[in-house]
Amino acid sequence: MVKITTICCIGAGYVGGPTMAMIALKCPHIKVTVVDISQPRIDAWNSDELPIYEPGLDEVVKACRGKNLFFSTDVAGAIRESQMIFVSVNTPTKKTGLGSGKAADLTYWESAARTIAAESKDNKIIVEKSTVPVRTAEAIEKVLKRNCSDASVQFDILSNPEFLAEGTAISDLTAPDRVLIGGKIENEAGQAAVDALAEVYANWVPKNQIITANLWSAELSKLAANAFLAQRISSINAMSALCEATGADVAQVAHSIGTDSRIGPKFLNASVGFGGSCFQKDILNLAYICECHGLKEVADYWYSVVGMNDYQKSRFVRRVVSAMFNTIRNKKIAMLGFAFKKDTGDTRETPAIDVGKGLIEDGAQLAIYDPQVKEDQIAYDMEGMMGNITCYKTAKEALQDAHAVTIMTEWDEFKSYDWKEIYDVMQKPAFVFDGRLILDHDHLREIGFIVYALGKPI
Numbered sequence: 001m002v003k004i005t006t007i008c009c010i011g012a013g014y015v016g017g018p019t020m021a022m023i024a025l026k027c028p029h030i031k032v033t034v035v036d037i038s039q040p041r042i043d044a045w046n047s048d049e050l051p052i053y054e055p056g057l058d059e060v061v062k063a064c065r066g067k068n069l070f071f072s073t074d075v076a077g078a079i080r081e082s083q084m085i086f087v088s089v090n091t092p093t094k095k096t097g098l099g100s101g102k103a104a105d106l107t108y109w110e111s112a113a114r115t116i117a118a119e120s121k122d123n124k125i126i127v128e129k130s131t132v133p134v135r136t137a138e139a140i141e142k143v144l145k146r147n148c149s150d151a152s153v154q155f156d157i158l159s160n161p162e163f164l165a166e167g168t169a170i171s172d173l174t175a176p177d178r179v180l181i182g183g184k185i186e187n188e189a190g191q192a193a194v195d196a197l198a199e200v201y202a203n204w205v206p207k208n209q210i211i212t213a214n215l216w217s218a219e220l221s222k223l224a225a226n227a228f229l230a231q232r233i234s235s236i237n238a239m240s241a242l243c244e245a246t247g248a249d250v251a252q253v254a255h256s257i258g259t260d261s262r263i264g265p266k267f268l269n270a271s272v273g274f275g276g277s278c279f280q281k282d283i284l285n286l287a288y289i290c291e292c293h294g295l296k297e298v299a300d301y302w303y304s305v306v307g308m309n310d311y312q313k314s315r316f317v318r319r320v321v322s323a324m325f326n327t328i329r330n331k332k333i334a335m336l337g338f339a340f341k342k343d344t345g346d347t348r349e350t351p352a353i354d355v356g357k358g359l360i361e362d363g364a365q366l367a368i369y370d371p372q373v374k375e376d377q378i379a380y381d382m383e384g385m386m387g388n389i390t391c392y393k394t395a396k397e398a399l400q401d402a403h404a405v406t407i408m409t410e411w412d413e414f415k416s417y418d419w420k421e422i423y424d425v426m427q428k429p430a431f432v433f434d435g436r437l438i439l440d441h442d443h444l445r446e447i448g449f450i451v452y453a454l455g456k457p458i
């Protein structure tokens with residue numbers, strides 16, 4: 001088995017950056033180089049202001065950068081000197097052509113594979129870190145083999161999907177529930193490649209938590225994991241609508257069912273909808289694969305998880321409008337939080353985008369405050385709507401003279417605000433729409449707010 005001392009990762013994003021920083025931290029004997037085509041992103045990784053906000057990441061990067069962790073745009077050079085190459089490029093939903101709006105766009109992956117093929121002069125272990133459709137390794141192997149000028153170069157392809165969640169990336173990477181490695185375990189070279197990667201992780205992950213599988217199982221397990229996680233949220237969100245109609249309380253229902261050890265308590269928080277770059281994209285990708293295999297009923301089942309999420313966002317908008325006497329035209333509505341979850345500045349597919357657009361379509365003036373999201377990101381996400389949006393650097397300014405406040409992200413600081421003071425500076429009647437169920441609703445009602453909380457008795 002080859003002993004790994006040089007690793008590179010193509011793609012310095014939310015996954016490539018933190019995962020490689022963790023490998024560098026735990027494996028001081030391995031030189032890790034993270035490469036990207038984006039010069040600004042690499043510059044940021046080499047600066048004091050990293051390109052992503054992630055608790056604990058700064059410390060890990062600072063401990064290794066310049067020692068055994070390097071960030072560079074020299075993709076070709078890093079490929080040439082590395083024994084093991086992770087590919088962690090983006091795999092978004094296709095926007096045009098066959099499978100548009102559903103299938104994964106593998107353009108970036110294929111381009112990375114072509115560069116690997118062109119630059120490789122000796123054997124390489126290629127690790128799929130990106131989330132990809134099942135059987136992508138087969139396609140990538142063809143691209144690699146047929147584009148490498150030296151026929152003696154051997155490529156061993158592994159699937160090593162990443163399960164970290166943003167906001168908790170460092171703790172997830174430090175103590176993962178499991179590490180999954182898929183490879184061609186039926187042949188000797190494939191098994192040796194799996195063993196080589198397993199040995200890297202064994203520097204800090206207990207061996208019984210390093211699971212091996214065949215390539216296709218590993219690729220599909222990643223899509224399945226995200227689909228199951230998202231399905232739980234859509235299920236509890238579906239319950240939240242029924243709770244509001246019947247007087248049941250979704251938090252009590254979640255607690256009651258979560259104590260059944262077969263169901264478990266995690267991932268049962270009703271919300272204004274799940275966001276993030278992956279749940280929707282991966283479910284659509286999974287459903288599309290099902291469609292391609294003629295499994296229409298299976299595809300429809302998974303599409304309904306996304307459909308429920310869309311329903312939850314539009315239901316929230318309708319609730320705001322109807323509660324505020326069916327008119328929000330020119331009313332200042334404060335949006336606390338814009339990121340798709342707390343402890344990240346990431347806004348990809350954040351429910352705040354769809355809710356914000358819905359409110360603006362009804363004429364609202366949005367006042368947005370998020371502790372981590374910058375104004376230019378909001379302007380990018382809300383393109384064409386900035387005439388109806390003002391971004392604020394403090395919640396206090398956003399709330400001044402507002403008619404209503406909507407909680408879009410569960411940032412801890414929102415819970416510690418003095419809500420009496422906030423009430424005093426808002427227009428009356430003052431409304432709170434809690435899309436994350438983080439506030440003390442009884443206390444808010446005592447103060448005088450009209451409160452709407454998802455899935456709670458009104």
Ligand code: NAD
Nearest residue numbers: 011012013014015036037038089090091108112130131162
């Ligand atoms: P990202 O967009 O943050 O980063 C991808 C990076 O790849 C970008 O910086 C881009 O410039 C770079 N890139 C694209 N093509 C390249 C090329 N040919 N050569 C060099 N660099 C190239 O994406 P991400 O959030 O890190 O996600 C990466 C993959 O990991 C996706 O498949 C995603 O589904 C999966 N994933 C993401 C998360 C998450 O929390 N974000 C978690 C698990 C898995």
Ligand code: UGA
Nearest residue numbers: 162163164165166233267268269271274275276278340341
């Ligand atoms: C998710 C998975 O949790 C990771 O395991 C996976 O690696 C990753 O996707 C990926 O493939 O990208 P992430 O999207 O970063 O991670 O964050 P989550 O904590 O899963 O939250 C996703 C969305 O669901 C957020 O908008 C969050 O607020 C929402 N959510 C989560 C709920 O509405 N309720 C819950 O109970 C949990």
